[in-house]
Amino acid sequence: MPLLDKQISKQGDLFKSNNDSKNKEIDNLITLKRLLELYQEFWQEDGYENKEQRELYKQKGLKAVNDYWQSYQKNVEPKILFLEKKFSFRIGDDVIKGTIDRVDELSDGTLEIIDYKTGKDKTLDYGVKRQLILYQIFLEEFLNKKVSALSYYYLESGQKVSFVATEKEITKLRLEIIEEIAEIKKRNFSAKPSPLCNFCDFNSICEFRQV
Ligand code: SF4
Numbered sequence: 001m002p003l004l005d006k007q008i009s010k011q012g013d014l015f016k017s018n019n020d021s022k023n024k025e026i027d028n029l030i031t032l033k034r035l036l037e038l039y040q041e042f043w044q045e046d047g048y049e050n051k052e053q054r055e056l057y058k059q060k061g062l063k064a065v066n067d068y069w070q071s072y073q074k075n076v077e078p079k080i081l082f083l084e085k086k087f088s089f090r091i092g093d094d095v096i097k098g099t100i101d102r103v104d105e106l107s108d109g110t111l112e113i114i115d116y117k118t119g120k121d122k123t124l125d126y127g128v129k130r131q132l133i134l135y136q137i138f139l140e141e142f143l144n145k146k147v148s149a150l151s152y153y154y155l156e157s158g159q160k161v162s163f164v165a166t167e168k169e170i171t172k173l174r175l176e177i178i179e180e181i182a183e184i185k186k187r188n189f190s191a192k193p194s195p196l197c198n199f200c201d202f203n204s205i206c207e208f209r210q211v
Helices: 002-014 021-029 032-042 051-074 126-142 167-185 195-199
Strands: 079-091 094-105 111-117 147-154 159-163
Touching: 032 051, 079 126, 079 167, 094 126, 111 126, 126 147, 126 167
Parallel strands: 111 147
Antiparallel strands: 079 094, 094 111, 147 159
C-alpha cells in the first residue's frame, strides 16, 4: 500500500525528536500556553441549556486540557504514527468507514490504538470494547501491523484504560458487523434497549430507553 506507507513515514517524520525547524515549530505549538489559546479559539458557545452549564463545561474542558498536557510531559515521548486517521475497508460488498484518533508504534514494533473520550469512564465490557476492536481489525488486516494494545483515554478523569482483544471477540464482532449491515439493508431499526441506553445521546427523548 504505497500511499499508506508514505503517510506513515510522513507522520513519523513529523514526530521525530530532532532539532530541525519543522519540529521546533511543532514543539512551540504544544506549549501549554498555545494549547490553551487553541482551546479558547475553538470553544463553541452554542448548545448549552444556560450560561451556568456552559461555564461548567468550559471549566471542565480547561481542566482536561491542562491535565492532559501535564501527563503528556511526564511520559516518554511516544512514536505517533497517525492522528485522526480516516479509514475505510470492505466487508463483502459493503464499505465500513471511520476515523481513529491516534495510533502509536510501541518499542517492540507493535501498535497501540488510542481513542479519546470526553464523557465519564465506562466499565470495560464487550459493548464498550467493540469500537476499538473494529479499528484493530482494520489495522491488522489492511496495514498488516500487529496491534498489542487498545486504549480509551478518559480526558475528564485522566485515566487510560487498556486491553487486548481476544480472538473470540474479534470473530464475534466480524459476525455482528455482517448481521448489522444486513439489518440496516432490511431497514430494520427496531429499538434495542439495554444498559447502554445510559450512554446514548438520545435517551432523554427515546420512549424505549432502559432505565
Ligand atoms: S435510549 Fe433508545 S435509542 Fe438510545 S440506545 Fe436506548 S433504546 Fe436505543
